[in-house]
């Protein structure tokens with residue numbers, strides 16, 4: 001459980017909201033053009049403990065409960081989408097994969113270096129030439145010393161401009177047909193043969209650098225294998241289970257802010273002599289936005305309680321996938337509702353109510369991060385069929 005008192009934790013949540021909607025927002029117009037975070041962003045994130053809050057105490061963290069971590073995520077997600085993406089990754093996959101699957105030697109060397117971003121990672125699974133899973137083509141062949149030679153390419157990879165290591169999923173046994181073909185590696189980015197390849201700018205979430213990666217005869221010491229050979233997909237999925245619920249918490253933070261902006265605008269905007277907030281059709285929009293936001297909050301907080309009761313619990317994977325999928329539906333309803341309420345002004349930058357146009361673009365990244373909607377549906381259906389349609393709750 002958290003080492004912070006309730007008062008300290010509430011004060012921290014307030015501090016993070018003010019940071020996200022204040023200094024972070026002020027930096028974003030320039031980032032929209034450059035697509036690069038200024039050093040000031042990383043410094044502010046460090047100063048406000050955003051690399052530390054989700055870590056266990058033994059690595060310099062705060063030992064917050066999962067529910068508390070989700071609530072912090074909700075607050076920083078009210079700010080710019082690229083920063084949200086960076087901080088989301090910092091709080092989870094970034095350190096969790098090494099903690100769960102790294103050898104004692106690697107963990108002793110690196111686990112205490114995440115707390116202040118001395119090291120940062122990226123996660124490289126997706127490829128242009130195949131499906132995101134057993135269908136990838138990057139290979140890791142063993143040489144005569146038992147070390148690995150990596151060859152291949154990755155695509156759509158976040159955070160490649162600010163990382164010292166890459167978690168890379170590659171094929172170690174091409175004779176197999178299923179997920180057991182794959183293994184995971186912790187790759188120092190200064191390894192000869194590692195190369196970053198450019199990608200076009202994204203629709204939103206600007207600043208969280210996205211590039212391809214290329215590996216050409218990249219020789220990697222066997223100590224960098226994570227877990228066992230053949231565990232690559234399990235490692236990716238195991239880590240994503242928690243991370244998907246964190247994406248849902250991000251969507252919750254965004255929905256809440258979009259709803260608040262839309263309410264303020266609906267009260268101020270007068271047409272035909274009355275605020276549009278008084279019109280029944282606008283109230284219907286507001287009711288839908290509120291209902292989806294509230295239902296999403298219930299699901300996300302339920303996941304937090306479930307995880308705190310047992311991180312390996314029976315329903316964790318299914319609930320995380322349901323949170324992520326429902327959060328996309330919620331974000332669709334709320335971001336569309338916001339634009340409808342803002343009318344034509346919502347289509348332009350620089351609204352006095354907040355970044356309406358940018359939040360709409362930023363939010364679209366959430367469809368893909370940690371797996372497209374169909375991947376969530378497949379996960380939910382598999383678990384639902386396995387457990388006979390039952391899901392229990394932490395009351």
Ligand SMILES: Cc1cc2nc3c(=O)[nH]c(=O)nc-3n(C[C@H](O)[C@H](O)[C@H](O)COP(=O)(O)OP(=O)(O)OC[C@H]3O[C@@H](n4cnc5c(N)ncnc54)[C@H](O)[C@@H]3O)c2cc1C
Nearest residue numbers: 123124125126131132156157158365368370371372374375
């Ligand atoms: C902003 C952003 C950041 C990202 N960051 C990373 C990252 O850091 N690391 C990383 O590895 N990847 C990253 N990705 C990639 C992301 O994980 C993939 O985009 C996502 O998994 C979908 O894969 P794809 O783009 O190859 O789509 P495709 O595989 O081409 O799928 C297209 C559509 O078809 C559906 N589909 C595909 N196959 C099937 C099937 N067998 N059955 C049913 N439906 C199917 C998909 O659900 C999707 O709707 C990022 C993507 C974005 C947009």
